Amino acid sequence: MKHQLLFVEDGIAIIRLKGELDHHATQTIRDEISQSLYRGTLRAIVWNLKELHFMDSAGIGLILGRMRDFVPSNGKTVILYPSETMKKIFQYSGLGSYVWQTTEEETIAELGGIFNGK
Amino acid sequence: MENEMTLSFIAISENEGLARMVMTSFIASLDPTIDELAEFKTIVSEAVTNAIIHGYEEDGEGIVTIRAKRSGREITMTIRDEGRGISNVEQAMEPLYTSKPERERSGMGFTIMESFADHLSVWSEPQKGTAITFTKEFLPIQSNFVLGER
Numbered sequence: 300m301k302h303q304l305l306f307v308e309d310g311i312a313i314i315r316l317k318g319e320l321d322h323h324a325t326q327t328i329r330d331e332i333s334q335s336l337y338r339g340t341l342r343a344i345v346w347n348l349k350e351l352h353f354m355d356s357a358g359i360g361l362i363l364g365r366m367r368d369f370v371p372s373n374g375k376t377v378i379l380y381p382s383e384t385m386k387k388i389f390q391y392s393g394l395g396s397y398v399w400q401t402t403e404e405e406t407i408a409e410l411g412g413i414f415n416g417k
Numbered sequence: 418m419e420n421e422m423t424l425s426f427i428a429i430s431e432n433e434g435l436a437r438m439v440m441t442s443f444i445a446s447l448d449p450t451i452d453e454l455a456e457f458k459t460i461v462s463e464a465v466t467n468a469i470i471h472g473y474e475e476d477g478e479g480i481v482t483i484r485a486k487r488s489g490r491e492i493t494m495t496i497r498d499e500g501r502g503i504s505n506v507e508q509a510m511e512p513l514y515t516s517k518p519e520r521e522r523s524g525m526g527f528t529i530m531e532s533f534a535d536h537l538s539v540w541s542e543p544q545k546g547t548a549i550t551f552t553k554e555f556l557p558i559q560s561n562f563v564l565g566e567r
Contacts (some may be wrong), residue, residue, distance in 0.1 A: 319437075321424070322466045323430035329521070353437070353455070355462040359523035384455035384533075391532060392525050 300324035303321045304335050307412040310342035312369075313403065319353040325361045332361075341412050344370055347403055348382040358385070359392045377406055418446070425480050428473035428498070436465045436483060442491055443485055447555045456533040457492070457553055463526040464496035464549045471516065472500025472547055491554045495543045499546040506539050 314332060318324070336344070344365055348354070368375050378382040378398045381389060391397050399406055407413070424433040424439050437458045444457060465481060473479030485494040503509045509516070510531070515524035531537050534551035541547040 321433045321462050323433050353458060355459050356523045356525040356529055359525055360521035364521040382455060383452050388529055391528050392523060
């Protein structure tokens, strides 16, 4: 399980997940992700799932946990590029409304940040 | 076209991926669509994770056993553990219910399994174990080629 974490100016974190996200993978990446995020100063977390080949309900736990810990009540969580099956999992879990149909750059523009990372 | 298999492994989380990989191979001859395969792998993953975490608390000793049968285009699978069991199956199957909120379990496992399977049943008895049985039928292969007459 690999992931890449980028910061955009002004409290927007982008997490690009790669490979397979199951309970086993979340055990290894949860702490790494949490330690990299700035507690309390984030406005938004963007989860880019374009290169994620598999996700089960462990992914829901990971995303909900980071929402709870790092995004203030007026902050945003955005999920990009879920597969059809992942989309269903998000819908069943009440996260369907967090899925945006935008690109990473469009999302950042919408959130009012400046994109520096590649 | 029939086939049957049994797979057993110890209760460590690494084996969640092993179970998905083996089961993906088992159904490969059905030539599933991307979505069918993803849904099938998700059911396998949820059931195996349940057995590893809830049945055995990842003790690395308990044995999880998968029995699978392919009959035509239908797969029937049972994922069984001999762990602590579930005292209230109805409650465990409610969306968002989890006995382990501190572990960031979402409580969506059973809801997802039920949604992606055609049929799913759960047997469980405290201190004896849990068995999840599901069936999933795969749609006939859509051929892109049409045989024409010369």
